[in-house]
Amino acid sequence: MRRPSRKPGEPDVSFRQRMAALKNLPAFFRLVWQTSPWMTTWNILLRAAQSATPLGLLYISKLIIDEVVRLTQVSGEVSYTYLWELVAAEFALVVISGALGRAISLVDGLLGEQVANHTSVRIMQHAATLDLDQFEDSTFYDKLERARQQTAGRTQLLSQVLTQVQDVVTMIFLAAGLLTFSPWLILLLLVAVLPSFFSETHFNDRFYALAWGETSARRELDYIRFLGASDESVKEVKIFNLSQYLVERFKTLADKFYHDKKALSVRYNIWAVVFSLVGSAGYYAAYVIIILQTVKGQLTIGDLAFLGGSFRQLRGLLESVLMRFTSVTQGAIYLRDLFEFFEISPRITQPSKARPFPNPIREGFVFENVGFKYLNATRWANRHLSFTLHPGEKLALVGENGAGKTTLVKLLARLYDPSEGRILLDGHDLREYDLNELRMQVGVIFQDFQRYQMTFSQNIAVGNIAEIDNTARIELAAEKSMADLLYGRLPNGFDQRLGRRFSNGVDLSGGEWQKIALARAYMKNAQLLILDEPTAALDARAEYEVFQRFADLTRGKTAVLISHRFSTVRMADRILVLEGGQLLEIGTHEELLAKKGRYEELFSLQAAGYR
């Protein structure tokens, strides 16, 4: 019967895919090697030495038994020297083997941790290069999640693969010994162990498919757990009495995982017992043969002990090598996820021949029929936008919720590139400019700015992290945004940790946080400043002052403001009214009022509310 073809989104874990996933191992070992060449080398050397010890031990004990038997059979004066030498040699080998085992697990543990850290750093570094819209895609998030799981799980993979190689070498040693007596015993061994291996492979496929299918739901589970017990959500959870609902939802999801896993685990273990029996039967068949040969005098008692021991160890090793093979390939499949994540490349990148950002900007930003559609969205968030943002101009964006104001400023800051049309800066496409300079020259404070659980000064310094040690600059930025008014209330001043997550943290009001976020805008000497509803949480007096200052402090600079308060909006040189992502009107406050269009309507609506 043909295997049904793979549905989109379903993992393919056929035997062939499994083998193909092994291709990822060299890349993994490169990563391990890069992490620490000398520890990797030590690991290999120690394991090479350790793999020879089992055969050595078995052989010495064979010699001891044979010598003991010989000594019991000779009469007269006997010398025990050789016997004691053998015992001393075995003792030394046991001590060495124990020390090697310890050293291997020490190096494994240390190397594993370093690999995990190194991988985490690479994931963070790579994630930082990716585009905003990639983060907004849930398929991407699942991939990121699976890649993250690698960091912990792959520590294990490392020691598994190395142990695998070591065991194979040990087996070669043991098999070589066994081979000199009876080669077909090895065949018997293989036949006895193979059923176990196939069963193991089959169930590992099923476990992987189960885990794969659950990635998205597991993220939901984590999210519910977070909602159920976090400082950010506790307020609403209490007020809306959500706890019971969240607990139920968690239980339903978690129970489903549990039952799926239980059904599979039970079947897996039943088969494991059956096939282990087959393996043991194989071993005892071989043992009986060796015993019979010894009784007939074809083998010495030492040989019996040696062969029996070799066979038992070989069986154990073969079984674990075959079983580990499935978990190694499974690990390799997860590695595929990790390397696939590393292969995702951003679209918004530094151009090869980047143009320096103009300083000062001479002609301004020109939108030429700009349109933008979010990934998987059916509607355009911005469409047919054509206008000029002149140098030094203060432009306000006005429009109802979802009109496309934030999207427009994200395009200006090159967090997204237009889906159609283009944005020109001084006559050249924005995409041609040096991305790092652009990030320095365009400052944006978003409405959903971050409240970093860090100190007061770090919270401001994030606006220009290169200046984190420039206290004077941080203080000045705080003064400009009026965040310094808070200063006297913070027990540790600028070093006061903010937020509640850590001990000694002081939490602030929404407006206070907003002043701090605003200070970030003053950390850079950006030529274009974008404030996306930066004053929504400020009281009327603070907002008025903030804007007076903003106008003074940014004189000569270009600025874009988004606000729903017309008292703020009217301070701008020109106002752009957006509707359904499109430009409806643009002009000065007076012009737009005189036009009696949508601006005038919205303005009167708000003014009426105050009368």
Ligand SMILES: Nc1ncnc2c1ncn2[C@@H]1O[C@H](COP(=O)(O)OP(=O)(O)OP(=O)(O)O)[C@@H](O)[C@H]1O
């Ligand atoms: N990350 C996103 N993915 C998909 N669609 C989005 C995303 N962000 C916004 N949108 C959609 O794009 C449109 C424009 O959103 P935008 O945030 O630009 O509006 P806005 O004018 O800033 O609204 P508000 O006044 O509520 O802040 C809306 O229809 C919104 O639902």
